[in-house]
Amino acid sequence: MSGYADLIQRDRVHSTIFTSEDIYQAELTNIFYRYWVYVAHESEVPNPGDYAVKWIGEKQVIVSRRADGEIGIFFNRCRHRGATVCMDAYGSATFFRCPYHGWTYDSAGSLVGVPYPSRYGEGFDKSALGLARVPRVGTSSGFIFASLAEDGTTLEEHLGNAVGYLADFANGSPTGTVSLTAGASKSFFRGNWKFVGMDGYHTNFTHKTVLDLRQRKSGPSAARGAGNTDKSLNESWDLGNGHCRLDLTGRDKVEVGAASTTSIAAGIPDTDGGRTYMRLMDEAYGDESREVIRRSRDVHIHVWPNLQLIGPSIRTVRPLAAGRTEVICYPAMLDGVPEEINTARVRSFEWFNGVAGFGSPDDTEIFERNQIGLQADYRPWLVLARGLEAEPRGNGSSVGNVTDEVPQRAQMRAWKTAMSQAGPTNDADATGKEAGAADREVTR
């Protein structure tokens, strides 16, 4: 493993970390099958019996809301001969029945039915053949994480400084909860998963179309992000553990469309819906409401390794190969607010994040160009030297100018730590307990 550590230097990284299939396999073992990774959102399985089929690396899992209301995550693999027992992305069911020979499991993963049981011998024990359970599951502000390692860092320890931003995101709602009920934008790109990061340096170039359109719509001051220069007060943050953040509040923000309506607080329009939203937030958060709203609208973080929260959107990253990645974006709907507020969030999401939006497709294009460029590995080291001297801000955080490569170095340091550890923990016994044992971990 020590060889991997040499690929990450203080101010540069070796491009083989983006192109090597061997390294991709090692990443699955050392990162996705060991660390806490984001799996699903609680709103995707709101009621007992609800399930969602998701992935941890290349392993497909069922996130299930059990009859007792708790969330269990099981490998989608029949204990008989291994077929997946659940094919739908979402649904609600009392049982999962394997299509191969009909073995049947309940929503807690227990094996409850085997066809023609008389042909199994005396020692056949159904109670030992429940769906294998992902060892550790935890939630934070509605975000469900899982770890395939039996022991180790708790979710709270892993999230560290990111916990507060997850809460800020959800607190844009008077109920403190969001729901992924407005669909998703799903895409694949031919590039490495690690390209999806926090980068304040690329905005004025990769997203010139976005800035030009905003300027045309709302005037020069509306080109949010255009302030991302070396003179900007905007910041890039290393939050520790690979998590990072952009703070784009260094200048007054002007929302898209704000020129045509008066803003009553942090981009909330002076309309019936906007005023009702403010009243609901005042009732929920009292004197803090304006600050809560401001914070909720300024979240711009990457929770390492595979979750991003940006404005109204949640973005998940799934590696498929060294040079292939799936990205799913969801507009997060605020619970308990007027429809007008959520409609605006969906429109904003479509405008930037949608597969036909003005923002995300440009990022995807760049990631693919990156992967093509890296095949020419004659001079293989990549430069991550912008703003090397980040300023400490306590709690292990450090901060630089928004265009600094503070986030990239933060993520590479986490990668180096993970890839330098001793062998995998996901051996046959460690990967999945029997359904039933309870060691759910909850973080708020």
Ligand code: FES
């Ligand atoms: S593989 Fe599932 S019942 Fe045979």
Ligand SMILES: [Fe+2]
């Ligand atoms: Fe971008």
